[in-house]
Amino acid sequence: MAILSDDEKLETHKKNPVIKPDKNVYDRIFENSIRPKSFDSYIGQTTLKETLKISIEAAKKRNTTLDHVLFYGPPGLGKTTLAGIIAEELNTSVKITSAPSFERPRDIIGVLMSLKEGEVLFIDEIHRLNTVTEEILYPAMEDFYLDMMTGKTQTVKTMRIQLPKFTLVGATTKAGGISSPLRDRFGFVHRLQFYTIDELTQVILRTAKILNIEISTDSAKEIAKRSRGTPRIANRLLKRVGDFAIVKNNGKVDLNIAKDSLNTLKIDEYGLDETDRDMLKLIIEKYNGGPVGLDTIAAALGEDVRTIEDVCEPYLLQAGLLMRTPRGRKVSPEAYVHLGLGIFNEK
Ligand SMILES: Nc1ncnc2c1ncn2[C@@H]1O[C@H](COP(=O)(O)OP(=O)(O)O)[C@@H](O)[C@H]1O
Numbered sequence: 001m002a003i004l005s006d007d008e009k010l011e012t013h014k015k016n017p018v019i020k021p022d023k024n025v026y027d028r029i030f031e032n033s034i035r036p037k038s039f040d041s042y043i044g045q046t047t048l049k050e051t052l053k054i055s056i057e058a059a060k061k062r063n064t065t066l067d068h069v070l071f072y073g074p075p076g077l078g079k080t081t082l083a084g085i086i087a088e089e090l091n092t093s094v095k096i097t098s099a100p101s102f103e104r105p106r107d108i109i110g111v112l113m114s115l116k117e118g119e120v121l122f123i124d125e126i127h128r129l130n131t132v133t134e135e136i137l138y139p140a141m142e143d144f145y146l147d148m149m150t151g152k153t154q155t156v157k158t159m160r161i162q163l164p165k166f167t168l169v170g171a172t173t174k175a176g177g178i179s180s181p182l183r184d185r186f187g188f189v190h191r192l193q194f195y196t197i198d199e200l201t202q203v204i205l206r207t208a209k210i211l212n213i214e215i216s217t218d219s220a221k222e223i224a225k226r227s228r229g230t231p232r233i234a235n236r237l238l239k240r241v242g243d244f245a246i247v248k249n250n251g252k253v254d255l256n257i258a259k260d261s262l263n264t265l266k267i268d269e270y271g272l273d274e275t276d277r278d279m280l281k282l283i284i285e286k287y288n289g290g291p292v293g294l295d296t297i298a299a300a301l302g303e304d305v306r307t308i309e310d311v312c313e314p315y316l317l318q319a320g321l322l323m324r325t326p327r328g329r330k331v332s333p334e335a336y337v338h339l340g341l342g343i344f345n346e347k
């Protein structure tokens with residue numbers, strides 16, 4: 001693991017405010033220590049878990065590999081964690097990769113050829129695979145072979161190479177971004193749901209135990225409420241609140257400490273941070289509540305469209321503060337109330 005200079009750490013922090021569910025370097029180190037390793041410690045997503053358990057049992061009984069699985073949903077909901085659990089349940093190991101690292105054909109070929117029989121191959125951000133890589137994957141996923149071209153133009157031959165059988169677990173934040181031939185090759189396509197307050201409270205209590213943070217249930221719930229339905233954020237907030245408690249309250253997290261520290265972090269009761277609030281405010285004040293296009297919003301906020309679309313928007317939609325219309329995004333009456341911006345004027 002790379003050791004960062006203080007300047008680099010600061011940059012990482014600036015780029016990844018506490019509330020954003022995409023990952024930074026700290027998260028990687030921190031998350032691996034608290035990641036559930038079995039279905040029992042994986043909280044929530046009940047239907048998905050039951051379906052997966054049955055498929056895994058069936059594959060084991062039939063002595064075959066598990067069909068390829070695609071997970072989609074916003075960042076931080078537990079997709080990577082599930083890939084690890086699947087491997088664990090199948091008594092095998094997982095190779096963790098990410099689509100942007102497959103640039104040339106030999107990158108994916110190398111990984112496929114290095115797999116062990118029955119192993120799980122995890123490809124994160126799978127909507128970002130290039131066409132060549134995808135085409136190499138098709139026969140590999142379907143019948144576990146590769147067709148390789150050898151020789152010069154006149155003497156070109158295809159050589160069929162048998163691969164070990166494997167299970168591909170793909171993850172994406174955008175189900176719509178995946179080509180249909182690729183999507184069709186997955187036996188299971190599962191959508192991850194945002195977590196309820198109760199589930200997030202359990203996530204927080206579980207993590208607190210692992211990290212030896214003394215915390216009351218009501219404060220865990222307070223943190224849960226402001227975690228945008230996302231375990232990654234819940235864990236990150238817990239850690240911040242825990243730090244706050246060390247300085248202010250001998251490490252004990254009670255409701256006052258929890259509220260104080262969350263307010264200091266400028267996270268409101270909806271779990272919104274300043275970017276979210278700025279986005280809603282912008283639509284209300286500059287565009288009369290919308291509809292307004294995402295590109296316009298992103299440009300006006302000086303944010304990346306992808307961040308707005310993948311990170312801010314899904315939760316604002318889920319929380320009922322933002323609405324999608326054919327002509328762009330619109331804020332809801334609740335957003336006016338939440339921001340204290342007066343009566344909603346339907347135009
Ligand atoms: N169902 C869950 N139960 C407990 N902790 C979870 C759960 N889902 C995710 N987490 C925690 O949240 C963090 C982010 O999960 P991860 O699998 O990396 O999300 P994703 O891959 O969807 O972005 C992990 O460190 C894990 O500890």
Ligand SMILES: [Mg+2]
Nearest residue numbers: 079080124171
């Ligand atoms: Mg992930």
